[in-house]
Amino acid sequence: MAAVNSRRGSRLLPTVVLIAAAVFFIMPLVAIARFGFQNVPTVLLGWSSLFKKWTLDGITGAFRDRNFGPALGLSVKLAIGTVFGTIGLLLPTAVWVHLKLPKARGLVEFMTVLPYMVPGIALVAGIKVIQPHARWFLNSPYSLIPYYVVLALPFTYRSIDAGLRSIDLRTLVDASRSLGAGWGTTLRRVLMPNLRTSLVSATFLTVAVVLGEFTISSILLRKTLPVFQATYRSSSPRGAYALSVLFLLGTTAVFAVLSLLTRPKSARVKKIDPVVAAVTDEALATQGLAT
Amino acid sequence: MTDTIITDGVAVRGRTEGAPPRATRRSWAWVGLVPFFGFLVLFLILPAISVFQEALHNTAGRLSLASMKDAFTGQNFDAFKFSVVFSAAAAFVGVVFGTLLAYAAATATRPRWLRNLVSSFSGVAANMGGIVLAFAFIALIGPQGIATKALKYFGWNLYGGSWTLGSISGVTMVYSYFNIPLMVLITLPAIDGLKASWREACTNLGGTTFTYWRRVGFPVLLPSLLGGFMLLFANSFSAYATAKILTNNTKIVSLRLSFYLGGDVNVGQDAIGFALAAWMILITAFAMIVYWRLRKKAERWQQ
Numbered sequence: 001m002a003a004v005n006s007r008r009g010s011r012l013l014p015t016v017v018l019i020a021a022a023v024f025f026i027m028p029l030v031a032i033a034r035f036g037f038q039n040v041p042t043v044l045l046g047w048s049s050l051f052k053k054w055t056l057d058g059i060t061g062a063f064r065d066r067n068f069g070p071a072l073g074l075s076v077k078l079a080i081g082t083v084f085g086t087i088g089l090l091l092p093t094a095v096w097v098h099l100k101l102p103k104a105r106g107l108v109e110f111m112t113v114l115p116y117m118v119p120g121i122a123l124v125a126g127i128k129v130i131q132p133h134a135r136w137f138l139n140s141p142y143s144l145i146p147y148y149v150v151l152a153l154p155f156t157y158r159s160i161d162a163g164l165r166s167i168d169l170r171t172l173v174d175a176s177r178s179l180g181a182g183w184g185t186t187l188r189r190v191l192m193p194n195l196r197t198s199l200v201s202a203t204f205l206t207v208a209v210v211l212g213e214f215t216i217s218s219i220l221l222r223k224t225l226p227v228f229q230a231t232y233r234s235s236s237p238r239g240a241y242a243l244s245v246l247f248l249l250g251t252t253a254v255f256a257v258l259s260l261l262t263r264p265k266s267a268r269v270k271k272i273d274p275v276v277a278a279v280t281d282e283a284l285a286t287q288g289l290a291t
Numbered sequence: 292m293t294d295t296i297i298t299d300g301v302a303v304r305g306r307t308e309g310a311p312p313r314a315t316r317r318s319w320a321w322v323g324l325v326p327f328f329g330f331l332v333l334f335l336i337l338p339a340i341s342v343f344q345e346a347l348h349n350t351a352g353r354l355s356l357a358s359m360k361d362a363f364t365g366q367n368f369d370a371f372k373f374s375v376v377f378s379a380a381a382a383f384v385g386v387v388f389g390t391l392l393a394y395a396a397a398t399a400t401r402p403r404w405l406r407n408l409v410s411s412f413s414g415v416a417a418n419m420g421g422i423v424l425a426f427a428f429i430a431l432i433g434p435q436g437i438a439t440k441a442l443k444y445f446g447w448n449l450y451g452g453s454w455t456l457g458s459i460s461g462v463t464m465v466y467s468y469f470n471i472p473l474m475v476l477i478t479l480p481a482i483d484g485l486k487a488s489w490r491e492a493c494t495n496l497g498g499t500t501f502t503y504w505r506r507v508g509f510p511v512l513l514p515s516l517l518g519g520f521m522l523l524f525a526n527s528f529s530a531y532a533t534a535k536i537l538t539n540n541t542k543i544v545s546l547r548l549s550f551y552l553g554g555d556v557n558v559g560q561d562a563i564g565f566a567l568a569a570w571m572i573l574i575t576a577f578a579m580i581v582y583w584r585l586r587k588k589a590e591r592w593q594q
Contacts, residue, residue: 014395018405021392021471025416027438028424028468031431042435089330096323104324111331113583117576118339119529121545121552125568126338128552129345146334153331214421214532219552230422230536241430244423255415 029248036242058238059246065239071228074141078224079210081145083203086156089149091199094160095191098169112157115150120215123147127220141222148210156202163198200261204254211247339572345565362566371570373542374528377459381466382523386516388467389474396475397482410479413472420469425536428456428465457538465537466530470523477522481515484592511592518585525578529571544571 039053062068097108118126127147131138172194176186192199214226233240346362349355363371396409432438432449433456439449455461485508493503531545541547544567551564 013391014399017388017391017395018399018409021388025412025468028427028431031437032423032427034437035426035430042437042440045437045440089327093324093327096320100320100323104321108324108327110583111328113579114331115335116525116579117572118335119531119545119571119575121529121531121548122342122568122571122575123335123338125548125552125565126340126342129341129565130338146330150331150335208418212418212421212423214535218532218535219549226422226532233426241426244426248419248423251418252415255411259411259414 032241033245036238036245058242061236062239062243067228071223071225075211075225078144078148079207081142082148082210083206085145085149086152086206090157090160094164098164112153115153124216124219144217144222147216152206152209155205159198159202163195167194197261201258204258208251208254342565342568345562346569358562358566362563362570370542370544370547374544377462378524378527380459381463381470381527382520384463384467385470385474385523386520389471390478393475393478393482397479413475417469417472417476421532422536424468425533455538457540465533466527474519477519478515481512481589485511514585514589518582518589521578521582525575529575
């Protein structure tokens with residue numbers, strides 16, 4: 001009985017921590033949702049007006065804004081380009097390292113975290129130096145794609161690397177090659193289906209980063225979705241906030257799908273979860289640390 | 292007879308395919324990494340080197356440390372001091388509360404979904420940087436925020452003095468929103484790495500809970516905690532988007548740098564901007580290298 005009591009007592013602190021954390025993390029979300037979807041100025045907000053004038057016109061207004069479409073279009077195209085660039089560059093590299101150059105693994109892994117050492121805003125400073133010498137390239141808004149590939153590199157590589165570790169790569173490649181498939185066919189028809197989970201997670205994380213990237217695009221004056229949100233706030237705060245809520249819901253849904261897709265088959269296997277690892281790395285990219 | 296021929300053949304082929312061709316194969320294998328390294332050089336290393344190139348040359352094109360010095364003295368030094376202090380504060384808060392939250396979630400037995408909820412939510416919140424996060428906190432505790440109004444109702448006028456969201460406590464609070472979950476993601480595997488048998492062994496040898504934490508638990512967690520601190524520090528120090536929306540406090544180095552990059556600065560002043568960027572890279576790289584080494588140490592216990 002005493003033991004049970006003492007255990008109860010030691011649960012007090014964790015319970016307080018959990019409740020405090022819940023309050024801290026939920027309140028800003030409630031606040032932004034209210035601003036985005038309720039047409040009542042804070043000054044007039046009170047118990048009587050708490051449930052009045054909830055509306056979707058902030059978000060419909062944002063959709064109708066003539067700058068919204070192009071901004072969304074640009075961000076989506078950048079995201080698609082970044083996903084293809086990432087997979088096109090990293091998958092062959094990672095396979096090559098695993099098959100032919102296992103001793104280069106440490107070096108390559110170190111190279112993939114180099115982006116963490118250059119803050120996003122400092123990378124833009126470097127791009128600004130290069131700009132006058134490479135206008136033919138940097139004049140296009142799509143020139144952001146390779147920089148976004150770098151931005152996403154630490155966690156995309158980690159995700160693909162973890163995927164390659166979990167399959168019997170050499171046997172698959174030998175089997176495929178001995179049946180007469182070339183390297184391209186082996187990559188596309190044997191390896192990619194087997195690496196589906198880690199490629200899907202790398203893709204989702206990349207898309208989330210590109211759709212939220214603000215530092216590089218705003219300094220280089222590219223009108224991406226986050227840049228639109230930031231400027232739209234001055235003309236319609238409610239619309240900008242409502243868009244943000246929508247973006248958050250979208251990201252959350254993606255992460256939920258991701259954790260369902262990549263849930264380990266036996267629940268008791270306690271390894272370093274590749275998705276958790278990749279998500280951890282991605283968090284850094286979002287803050288502008290990666291690159 | 293036939294046997295010897297075959298063995299001979301194998302032996303001969305073994306010889307020809309053995310030593311000499313392996314040397315060429317090795318050199319060819321490195322060629323496979325050229326696209327990857329080339330890409331990194333073009334789009335990461337070249338810009339980074341350009342920053343130092345600009346920072347280390349004066350307007351006459353001579354090698355000079357003057358800009359580096361200017362960027363680290365006077366007002367610029369104040370900015371670095373402010374940024375280092377708030378980044379350290381944000382990292383400290385993140386480490387303490389992140390570890391507590393991770394421990395609470397890892398040891399909670401009752402709602403079984405609790406642990407998954409905490410780790411999944413951390414995945415989302417750790418990524419919720421940038422403008423969305425700034426919007427959320429402005430809506431909550433900006434001058435027109437609902438918490439500001441609620442606090443005023445209870446007699447605490449947040450904006451009565453000089454406090455803003457851009458002050459050290461303000462930035463620390465906002466950054467905690469992604470720092471705490473990030474720390475949860477880092478420490479959860481470390482806490483899982485603490486084996487129940489260690490605790491039993493400690494109890495069997497006559498140790499108390501305190502002894503266990505002082506002699507076993509804390510030393511094992513220490514590399515993760517210190518590594519987490521360096522990571523959160525670098526994360527807070529280099530964040531730009533959130534700060535940009537939240538405040539126009541030029542004491543935040545990333546914002547200060549962005550004003551130089553805006554382009555409306557005199558030509559002579561340009562180098563100082565690049566020197567600011569160079570210092571940022573040096574500080575962040577230092578923090579990340581320390582983190583990287585500590586992480587390798589911490590992963591030993593998580594096998």
